Amino acid sequence: ALLLAAAGAARADALESLRDFVREAKTGRAAFTQTVTSPDGAKKKASSGNFEFSRPNRFRFEYLKPYEQLIVGDGQKVWIFDADLQQASSRPLAQALGSTPAALLAGGSLDKDFNLSNLPASQGLEWVQALPRDKESAFQSLRVGFKGRALAAIEIVDSFGQHSRLDFNDLATNVSVAPEDFKFVPPKGVAVVE
């Protein structure tokens, strides 16, 4: 792994940090806040929750505020559950994962799915740009921000120009994660439609 020099750490280049992250971080857990900014910048919507992943392709976005929603990637399917609406739906992983932020964090085929390049540092983070290779992708670009070697943020710009930024605070990697966190069992009485 990257040997950090005694004095100042060698300035980690973000792309290297991302490759190290994908190679070394088998699991991870962090609280996150999400800020969605409308294309004209006028409207902002904040939400927050907990994120966990276990490579490859298992991840969990558990939104708690302002309302409960759950996105679970169980390795085969991606489940979305809305507690208020009592509705769960799922899509095959391949369809859903491809070039989503989850693929970046929990996937194993970075270069296959994305065209990667370093960006200038900004807002105190070192950034990598990930352009989806799949032209059908619902995203224009993804940007991953590092604080030193720690993954700190992901920004999604969708095809409408809407920005969604997820800030992870102190993402702990290679922590023990419960396998059932990546399984979705629909609560009794909830209609599930594939």
Add this chain to the structure above:
Amino acid sequence: CAQPPRAVAPDVVAGRLAVQVDAFNEAPARSFSAAFELQGNAERGQLQLTSPLGTVLARAQWMPGQALLQTSQGESRDSSLDALSERMLGEPMPLAALIEWLHGRPWPGAPVQRLADGFEQMGWRIDLSRYGDGVLLAQRSQQPAIGVRARLDQNP
């Protein structure tokens, strides 16, 4: 006392929407849920659907005689909202009426039968019993049955 200032234009409704179409003949059951923001009314307006991760799934804009649907896959024009909803859901759904129902009121374009906790229109049963806490239920019984559940943000 003074009416609290509405933080948002009167005809903007935002929240989350779940639609479920039952299986029928060989068509499988289909469902979709998304956050929505709705501006305007049945005649003229815009509806935006967003995924939990905050990305826009689709944007529909309509005015008399024209309805435009934009998704990440491209754009399509229809003559009406109902034609557009058939494209989006594969099942003609009275999207124009749904827009008025989401405001908690019947659609002026069809007769309405008032009920204790809502009303009935065009074979759809609209339950407003919990509209006070932002919940709207709409159910079409005619096959394939369609269920719509909406949860309106209390302060969009």
